[in-house]
Amino acid sequence: MxxxxxxxxxxxxxxxxxxxxxxxxxALVKAELDAAKAEFAGKxxxxxxxxxxxxxxxxxxxxxxxxLVATAIIALALVLPLWLAALLVGVALLLLALLLALIGKSRxxxxxxxxxxxxxxxxxxxxxxxxxxxxxxx
Numbered sequence: 001m002x003x004x005x006x007x008x009x010x011x012x013x014x015x016x017x018x019x020x021x022x023x024x025x026x027a028l029v030k031a032e033l034d035a036a037k038a039e040f041a042g043k044x045x046x047x048x049x050x051x052x053x054x055x056x057x058x059x060x061x062x063x064x065x066x067x068l069v070a071t072a073i074i075a076l077a078l079v080l081p082l083w084l085a086a087l088l089v090g091v092a093l094l095l096l097a098l099l100l101a102l103i104g105k106s107r108x109x110x111x112x113x114x115x116x117x118x119x120x121x122x123x124x125x126x127x128x129x130x131x132x133x134x135x136x137x138x
Contacts, residue, residue, distance in 0.1 A: 069093070 012020075069089060076085030114120075 073082070073085045073089050076088060080088070
């Protein structure tokens with residue numbers, strides 16, 4: 001817009017502009033929410049597809065592991081009776097499951113144990129310091 005096109009009579013007063021402000025803010029918030037919804041919908045679609053592909057991959061991995069277990073039994077059956085080969089592979093799998101369960105249990109125990117210098121104690125010390133109670137550094 002050039003200076004020659006400017007019409008001082010078309011200017012709005014400050015009160016008119018302030019009156020329009022809430023409507024413009026509402027329109028801006030609605031536009032931002034619509035943009036966020038569109039972005040979220042696109043991301044959710046991709047995340048859903050990715051999760052679905054992971055589930056299918058896990059199913060194929062499960063069946064492949066069963067085939068490998070059967071192959072191990074068949075390979076051992078070449079030198080041992082079939083029942084003994086199946087028993088040995090089954091016991092080995094149970095031992096592996098037990099080992100993984102024990103490792104998992106210890107990791108959960110470490111993750112859920114209370115930390116004497118943890119966040120809860122630190123917050124409690126801060127609250128005590130605000131109250132003027134307990135030991136704290138000045």
